[in-house]
Amino acid sequence: MSRARLPDAVVERGVEGKKIVLFVLDGLGGLPRPETGLTELETAHTPHLDALARLSSLGALIPVSPGITPGSGPGHLSLFGYDPVEYVIGRGALSALGVGFDLRAGDLAARLNLATLDGEGRILDRRAGRPSDEEGRRIVEKIRGGLEPPEGVEVFLEHEKEHRVALILRGKGLGADLEDTDPQATGVPPLPVRALDQESERSAALLEDVLGQMRAIMEDEPAANGVLARGFAAYEGYPGFLERYGLRALAVAQYPMYRGVARLVGMDVLDIPADPPGLVNVLERHFQDYDFFFLHFKYPDSRGEDGDFQEKVKAIESVDPLIPRIVELGPEVLVVTGDHSTPATFRAHSWHSVPVLLASPWARPSGVRFGESECRTGDLGTFEGKHLMALALAHAGRLAKFGA
Amino acid sequence: MSRARLPDAVVERGVEGKKIVLFVLDGLGGLPRPETGLTELETAHTPHLDALARLSSLGALIPVSPGITPGSGPGHLSLFGYDPVEYVIGRGALSALGVGFDLRAGDLAARLNLATLDGEGRILDRRAGRPSDEEGRRIVEKIRGGLEPPEGVEVFLEHEKEHRVALILRGKGLGADLEDTDPQATGVPPLPVRALDQESERSAALLEDVLGQMRAIMEDEPAANGVLARGFAAYEGYPGFLERYGLRALAVAQYPMYRGVARLVGMDVLDIPADPPGLVNVLERHFQDYDFFFLHFKYPDSRGEDGDFQEKVKAIESVDPLIPRIVELGPEVLVVTGDHSTPATFRAHSWHSVPVLLASPWARPSGVRFGESECRTGDLGTFEGKHLMALALAHAGRLAKFGA
Numbered sequence: 001m002s003r004a005r006l007p008d009a010v011v012e013r014g015v016e017g018k019k020i021v022l023f024v025l026d027g028l029g030g031l032p033r034p035e036t037g038l039t040e041l042e043t044a045h046t047p048h049l050d051a052l053a054r055l056s057s058l059g060a061l062i063p064v065s066p067g068i069t070p071g072s073g074p075g076h077l078s079l080f081g082y083d084p085v086e087y088v089i090g091r092g093a094l095s096a097l098g099v100g101f102d103l104r105a106g107d108l109a110a111r112l113n114l115a116t117l118d119g120e121g122r123i124l125d126r127r128a129g130r131p132s133d134e135e136g137r138r139i140v141e142k143i144r145g146g147l148e149p150p151e152g153v154e155v156f157l158e159h160e161k162e163h164r165v166a167l168i169l170r171g172k173g174l175g176a177d178l179e180d181t182d183p184q185a186t187g188v189p190p191l192p193v194r195a196l197d198q199e200s201e202r203s204a205a206l207l208e209d210v211l212g213q214m215r216a217i218m219e220d221e222p223a224a225n226g227v228l229a230r231g232f233a234a235y236e237g238y239p240g241f242l243e244r245y246g247l248r249a250l251a252v253a254q255y256p257m258y259r260g261v262a263r264l265v266g267m268d269v270l271d272i273p274a275d276p277p278g279l280v281n282v283l284e285r286h287f288q289d290y291d292f293f294f295l296h297f298k299y300p301d302s303r304g305e306d307g308d309f310q311e312k313v314k315a316i317e318s319v320d321p322l323i324p325r326i327v328e329l330g331p332e333v334l335v336v337t338g339d340h341s342t343p344a345t346f347r348a349h350s351w352h353s354v355p356v357l358l359a360s361p362w363a364r365p366s367g368v369r370f371g372e373s374e375c376r377t378g379d380l381g382t383f384e385g386k387h388l389m390a391l392a393l394a395h396a397g398r399l400a401k402f403g404a
Numbered sequence: 405m406s407r408a409r410l411p412d413a414v415v416e417r418g419v420e421g422k423k424i425v426l427f428v429l430d431g432l433g434g435l436p437r438p439e440t441g442l443t444e445l446e447t448a449h450t451p452h453l454d455a456l457a458r459l460s461s462l463g464a465l466i467p468v469s470p471g472i473t474p475g476s477g478p479g480h481l482s483l484f485g486y487d488p489v490e491y492v493i494g495r496g497a498l499s500a501l502g503v504g505f506d507l508r509a510g511d512l513a514a515r516l517n518l519a520t521l522d523g524e525g526r527i528l529d530r531r532a533g534r535p536s537d538e539e540g541r542r543i544v545e546k547i548r549g550g551l552e553p554p555e556g557v558e559v560f561l562e563h564e565k566e567h568r569v570a571l572i573l574r575g576k577g578l579g580a581d582l583e584d585t586d587p588q589a590t591g592v593p594p595l596p597v598r599a600l601d602q603e604s605e606r607s608a609a610l611l612e613d614v615l616g617q618m619r620a621i622m623e624d625e626p627a628a629n630g631v632l633a634r635g636f637a638a639y640e641g642y643p644g645f646l647e648r649y650g651l652r653a654l655a656v657a658q659y660p661m662y663r664g665v666a667r668l669v670g671m672d673v674l675d676i677p678a679d680p681p682g683l684v685n686v687l688e689r690h691f692q693d694y695d696f697f698f699l700h701f702k703y704p705d706s707r708g709e710d711g712d713f714q715e716k717v718k719a720i721e722s723v724d725p726l727i728p729r730i731v732e733l734g735p736e737v738l739v740v741t742g743d744h745s746t747p748a749t750f751r752a753h754s755w756h757s758v759p760v761l762l763a764s765p766w767a768r769p770s771g772v773r774f775g776e777s778e779c780r781t782g783d784l785g786t787f788e789g790k791h792l793m794a795l796a797l798a799h800a801g802r803l804a805k806f807g808a
Contacts, residue, residue, distance in 0.1 A: 039768075064806055066787050067794030068414065071807035089807065323453055343766075349805055351798045352768055355781065372783070376770060381783025 005348075006188070009394065010400045013246040018332040018396045020247070021283070021293045024079065025319060026072075026258075027301025029341025029372065033309055038307060040300070040344060041355060042371035048323035049182035049336065050369040051355070057363040057395075059380025060372070061388060063340045069351045073097070075339030076261045078100065080294075082238060089264075090176070090233020095166035098258025099158045102147065105237025108203055112157075112165040113141060114224035121226075127163040128224040137223050138160055146217040150209045167229065169207070175200030176234035181211070181227075182192040190228055203232075227337040236342030239293060241268020245393060252282045253296035260390070262294055274298070280322045281394045287329050304342030312344050320329040327359070332396040335388065336358040336370070353382055360395035414804045415797065417650040422736040423658075424651070424685070425697045426481065429723060430476075430662075431705025433745025434775065437713055444508060444704070444713060444748060445759060446775035448720040449558060452727035453740065453761065454773040459801075461767040462756035463784025464776070467744045473755045477501065479654045479743030480665045484698075485649070485793030486642060492579070493668075494637020499570035501664025503562045509641025512578040513606055514633045516561075517568040517586065518543060521630035525593045530586065531567040532628040539543040540566055543628050550621040569632065573611070578638060579604030585615070586632035594632055609772045641725040644670020649797060654688045654693070657700035666698055678702070684726045691733050705753075708746030716748045731763070738763040739792065740774070757786055766798035 054360035063070040064085065068379040073094050074084030089097070092109030096221065103109065131139070140159040149155045153171035160166055174335040177196040183189075188255050193202040193211065194261040211227060218225045243266070251269045252260030259269045268290070272278050279295045285295075299315035326334060338361075355375035367374030376382065380391065393399045434443035447625045467474040467482050468489065477498050478488030493501070496513030507513065518540065520529040523622055535543070544563040553559045557575035567583045581600040587593075595614065599608040615631060645653040646671070655666030663673045672694070676682050683699045691697075703719035730738060736759075745756040759779035771778035780786065784795065797803045 031766065037769075060783070060785060062785075063796065066784070066791035067796075067803060068805065069798065069805045074807035084807065094807070194499035260559050346766060350766070351795075351803070352766075353785065372768065373770065376783055376785065377781045382787070 010402050011244070011246050012398050012400050015291075015398050018398060019287070019291055019293070020333045020392050020396050021295065021326055021331045021335070022392065023077065023295045023319075023334065023336045024076070024297065025300045025316065025336065025338050026148060026298050027304045027314070027340060027342025027349065028122045028297065028338025029343070029350070029352050030304065030312070030353065031343035031345050033345065039372050040304070040312045041316055042373065043309075044313045044320070046251065046317060046320040048320045051369040052323055052336075052359050053357050053367055053374065055363060055365055056357045056359040057365065057380050058370075058378025059356040059358070059373045060376045060378070060382040061337055061356045061385050062353050062382060063385045064386060067351050069339050069349050071349070072257050072339060073261055075385070076258065078080065078385035079337070079339055079388055080241075080261075080265050081386055082265065083386045085110075087238060088399065090231050092166065092231040092233045093235045094257075095160055095164070096168050097230070097264065098257045099166055099392060100256040100335055101156065101158050101166060101168060101234045101258055101259070102263065103168070104170065106170070106172065106174065107235045108169040108176050109233055109235060110167045110229045111231045112167050112200065113228045114163040114165065115190075115226040115228050116223050117189070117226040123183070123190065123226070123228070125159070125223070126184075126186060127230060128237070131224060131373050132161050133159070133161060136165070139218065139221065140165055143214050143217050147210070147213050150206050153206055155210055159289065163224070165227075167202070167210075169210070171206075174203045174206075174234060176203065176232045178204055178207070178232040180230035180232070182230045190226065193229070234402045238264055238266075242266055245292070246398070247292040248290045249292040249294065250286055251296070252279050253294070255296070255298055255398070258296045267294060276319050276322050280325050280362055283326065284329065293331075300338070300341045300366050302345040304344045307344055309344040332360060333392050337388070356380060356388070358391060358395060362395050414806050415648070416655075416802050416804050417750055419650065419695075419802050422802060423691070423697070424696055424737045424796050424800050425699065425730055425735045425739070426483065426796065427699045427738065427740045429720065429740065429742050430700065430702050430752065431708045431744060431746025432720070432742025433747070433754070433756050434708065434716065435745075435747035435749050435756065437478050437749065443776050444708070444716045446777065447713075448717045448724070450721060450724040450774060451676050452724050456727055456731065456738070456740075456763050457761050457771055457774040457778065459767060459769055460761045460763040461769065461784050462771050462774075462779045462782025463760045463788040464780045464782070465741055465760045466703065466757050466786060467755075467789045469788060471755050472742050473753050474585060475753070476661050477665055477745060478790070480662065481669075482789030483741070483743055483792055484645075484669050485790055486669065487790045491642060495635025496570065496572075496637045497570065497639045499564055499635075500562065500572050501668065502661045503549070503564055504660035505560065505562050505570060505572060505661055506670070507572070509639060509665070510574070510576065510578065511639045512573040512580050513637055513639060515570045515635045516571050516633075517632045518567040518569065518628040518632075519594070519632050520627050527587070527590045527592060527594065527630070527632070530588075530590065530632060531625070533629060534566050535626075537563075537565060540569070542705055543622065543625065545681070547618050547621050551614070551617050554610050559614055562609045567628070569631075571614075573607070573614070575610075576612075577603070578607045580636045580638035581723055582605065582608060582611070582636040584632075584634035584636070587633045589759050594630065595670065597633070597774065642668055642670075646670055649696070649793065650802070651696040652694045653696040654690055655698045655700070656683050657698070659700070659702055662700045663757060671698060672777070680723050680726050684729050686708070687730065688733065690790070705746045706741070707746045709751055711748055711751040712713040713748035736764060737796050738797055741792070760784060762799060764798050
């Protein structure tokens with residue numbers, strides 16, 4: 001773990017210019033289609049990425065560690081240089097991030113499910129018949145209207161999707177070593193909020209108050225008349241990009257999850273149109289204002305999860321024409337990679353390594369095109385994602401010598 | 405180190421089918437013969453392994469860490485996913501394992517050397533003139549016949565080879581922070597058993613009793629009239645394959661050492677004929693009864709230690725015809741690799757990486773044959789052995805996503 005922290009010690013502060021662009025094509029890595037032996041990226045017609053690859057250091061990035069399939073949170077933390085095993089994000093915090101909630105250090109977060117209870121308070125349906133988003137939002141609004149925050153805390157309730165809601169308590173000294181109230185079974189009542197250490201006892205009492213008020217407010221609802229809580233997590237606050245790397249960072253991402261993770265590490269966050277040109281328009285507009293730019297493009301992952309090889313190819317191809325516009329801006333370093341692989345044949349996130357291209361005047365080129373086959377023999381080797389930031393900073397002339 | 409433990413958190417339990425076969429060709433990795441530039445494996449005619457390699461992910465496995473030459477114990481622990489730096493097996497415990505002793509959690513083990521003392525009790529020969537195995541066994545039998553275990557412990561004595569003997573004390577609360585009695589010099593008497601912490605003081609007293617009895621029993625021996633003890637180690641008990649990975653595991657290995665390490669990690673262990681077809685006969689017979697199979701084939705290592713390049717080639721070739729029979733059984737994952745390199749030109753275990761072949765429907769193939777040259781540019785990259793199990797589990801669909 002200490003290795004991921006090395007950059008802290010050698011980071012050069014106050015460097016002017018020498019900008020870094022990290023372009024994440026979500027789920028970029030793939031598996032070959034048997035007919036051709038070529039992956040999605042290798043099938044795609046990407047003349048600009050290939051030309052850039054000839055001037056770049058290439059490598060194969062392992063998001064977490066060999067064999068481990070990351071969710072989006074850990075995958076991005078790793079790209080940002082935060083060891084995702086060390087910086088674990090609880091489900092509650094992820095839920096809050098996923099709806100773009102501005103989570104702050106010390107916040108206690110949980111994932112709630114709206115549920116249906118019978119007359120005796122026993123669980124009939126752990127998902128309240130999967131309400132529509134509209135219905136879910138209506139119930140959350142109703143609870144908000146009636147809820148009185150206990151003394152000393154603020155309470156936030158954010159609807160996510162269907163029966164899923166994020167609950168956040170903000171206050172001082174809120175321990176989060178708490179057992180789920182969701183018994184993961186029907187026919188039994190929800191469990192009480194139980195503290196597993198002394199620091200969490202006040203949190204347990206506050207949550208019993210809040211959950212009790214919720215149940216009273218929801219009492220007359222036909223379906224969603226109860227809640228189940230799980231994944232209690234305190235968000236500790238991460239050292240941000242400015243503190244760790246001396247980088248003023250901007251995130252350009254459309255989906256709440258990615259905006260949320262970027263905000264966790266101290267990036268400014270902009271909401272942008274989903275189409276790739278929109279990403280670069282924003283980059284052009286703000287290029288002078290920041291040192292680091294995280295551009296997120298979701299569709300290769302989505303099409304991979306659909307199992308649609310050809311559409312994933314097209315999603316990758318849609319990005320290619322933007323490359324000259326980014327290069328034109330003159331960043332010192334341009335990294336193109338993914339947060340994990342989502343092979344269309346596999347229809348899900350996977351553990352396979354992800355191709356990386358790192359363009360810089362100090363690259364050591366080895367290949368003629370951007371694809372898994374060339375990247376696996378690239379100069380950067382096969383390396384864990386948490387090291388990517390150190391490589392980017394080094395190529396941007398933003399790391400000093402380690403030791404004399 | 406926590407990284408090697410990550411799989412614990414994401415292991416899927418109760419998965420049916422999706423079997424994993426780990427075929428260890430001991431000492432597989434080699435060095436090229438100058439005349440051809442080809443290693444033993446690359447020289448061998450292995451059409452079935454090569455055909456399998458074309459459908460497999462390839463890689464280069466570093467048994468412990470770069471430059472470290474492992475013994476058989478650490479080499480295998482690493483393959484089984486137990487960081488051998490974290491899970492240290494003391495020399496005493498290894499000795500016990502090496503003779504197939506059924507080591508249990510809490511046992512205190514030591515390696516003994518039979519030695520020759522002079523009339524004043526000073527060491528004349530630290531190896532008692534290297535007695536024959538027969539002579540060594542006779543002396544161990546004699547000691548066993550006269551020894552009275554101190555109150556509250558069982559005492560086991562197992563002859564290993566020549567002057568080497570394993571001593572095991574079984575009882576409650578036996579601390580093992582003890583200094584060697586072997587002064588590593590002649591002309592001085594053996595040292596007393598000295599405890600380095602309070603928990604080990606009772607062990608020291610018990611050992612003084614046992615070693616004193618031994619010296620008395622051996623008094624009239626012309627050569628082996630003393631013992632030197634070193635490598636005191638308590639065996640703590642390891643979490644087993646079922647607990648860590650949800651795998652019912654079977655080991656098919658002929659030599660006591662490998663059976664011993666397999667038993668340490670909770671595998672069922674079968675004794676089998678030494679010839680390769682015997683391994684696969686057993687696999688076929690028990691394929692329905694287990695989830696994971698460890699097959700061990702010793703001869704590439706033995707011939708490498710002999711310095712016999714051509715015989716190591718033949719040992720590897722003898723395995724090749726078995727591959728179709730293993731594939732025919734339909735495991736989800738078949739891994740072929742070694743626990744370390746034993747280059748015939750080097751005549752010993754070495755630190756060089758070991759070729760790995762991982763066959764699975766989710767492999768990302770990159771090469772056309774199984775050998776060091778192709779494996780070093782394989783999709784798995786160069787990785788530490790402790791990650792192999794996570795890779796095998798992932799390819800077998802036995803790991804859940806890490807984080808949301």
